[in-house]
Amino acid sequence: MAEVILKNLTKRWGDFVGVDNQSLDIHDKEFLVLLGPSGCGKTTTMRMIAGLEEPTSGEIWIGERKVNDDLPKDRDVAMVFQNYGLYPHMTIFDNIAYPLKVRGTPKADIRPRVERAAEQVELTQFLGRKPKALSGGQRQRVALARAIVRTPKVFLMDEPLSNLDAKLRVTMRAELKHLSRELKVTTVYVTHDQIEAMTLADRVAVMKHGVIQQLGTPDEIYNDPANLFVAGFIGSPAMNLVRGSVKDGHFITVDGVRLSTIASEDRNEVILGVRADDINVHEAGAGDIDTPIYAFENTGEASFLTVVWGDQRVIARGDRHLRKEQDDVVGLTLNPDHLYLFDPATERRIHL
Amino acid sequence: MTGKQRKQIWNAFQLTLILIATFIMLVPIVWIFLAAFKTHVDVYQLKLFFRPTLENFGTVFDDPYRLGEKLYNSTIVALVTVVFAIPIATCAAYSFSRFRLRGETTMLVMILATQFVPAVVIILPFFVMFRDIGLLDTRLGLILVNLAIVMPFAIWMIKGFIDGIPLDTEEAAMVDGSSRIQVIRNIVLPMAAPGLLTAAIFCFIIAWNEFLFALILTNKDAVTLPIGLALFKGEEGDLWNLLSAAGIIIMAPMFVLALIIRKYFVQGMTMGAVR
Structure with a gap:
């Protein structure tokens, strides 16, 4: 049980900056997700916490202890790897028991603890097998069991679900969430999957180019994005971003279409952000803007209408029973309560 | 001609080729095998049926x-x-595989490059050196020479096997609480065991068959089997029956080893070579 504190942490390889002078306080018992596209420094940050990567500068604290110079084994963390990192020459029992054995746990204690961990991830009947005889999902459970068999100060999880197929990923995600709420151990979780971040996290740190763009609850990063990157990265489909200007309380696209009223003073160059959910779809003439449909997609649970405004494509989400054809004209209305403005130069949010 | 017939003809053709190749390769061995059980008189005749002797x-x-x-x-x-x-090569191979060393590529290439030098070129310096420090005609001298010969093979081969072990596995073991030594002992060595065995047998075969250095550097006390073969020359010419018997004694361990490692051998060779 411990908090993890990163102070001005930097990792450079030659000229390449992996993590750029980042500070982060991860609270005790918190589930923190590092989210970002590949190469954003999220895995590097985690590997530095684990001790598998040495920081170029900065400090790492776990609990009351500065661990910069500690070997991974002395940091009292447990890690789940993307490729599981199982020991193929050992049985599942021995895999799960390894952290206990190597730390000198008395033999009599090992068996019950391994069995309990196996039970928590529903692996009991596989203990005698080798990893090779298990499916991907089962292997992932072994990796989890190996992490929870001890009670470390911190769990580190490096894209643990990304090697699983889509269906299994959803199941395992729920199991992970259940397990994490049960164990209540400080957890750092790395992923590029925003759904995982949204569903699992207490707080999310969105990273890009080695810099944390925004740190907040899933709610905050979804509904209150700090900049263009976070706005575009979180949400599926991504937030619509339309270039234009604000004049007389209206947002006007670059080709002069008045989209919506907006509570902002006049501005020349701005980017409007609006989520697909916040564009209401009506019949032609019944909305604010009549627009021909560029493409109509029906996913079963919803319908997505792509239209072209200015020089940008915009996606609106319609009812799942809505049926339209390409080139049909629909009326769209933007929900003025959920519009965002961004400064194209700084890419920062302009708070209304 | 149907596709099936064509396939059958092609298969028959392949089989014939394989049989011819096998025949060409095996003839000398069969000849030696027969000769080893023949008397001095029979050995010059190509008889397949004769009264075998263990003499x-x-x-x-x-x-x-x-x-x-x-x-x-x-x-x-x-x-x-x-x-x-094997232990020395394993340490070297692990370092090359897992650590970023200064001049790593250069070192690796140079280790291999020692194999490009023809043995005849360096055998004279070896002879002079060994004479001066009293290693001529000693088993220790031969061991040192053989170590120099097999180490590059062993290092490259074992490195190939260690490269094949996912880094994740080692890192998992470190986070789980192992020191580097424990990682090597508990994870790397067991996982690389087939590779180590292959490399060991490979080295054994090279050392066992080594001829040139043993020929020049030994004359009486430390003479090895391949050199011993040259002894079977009598006044009446080459003693083919004795030579063959000795040949079988040399080959026997190779056959046994080949049986043990046939499962790993090709894998070991290609992993070491191709990476």
């Missing part, structure tokens, strides 16, 4: 040939070479 195998161990001494020398030299080569 040759006795004779080669008697005076003046005393193959037993050479067998002993060969065994000691090859075994000790392997016993030293």
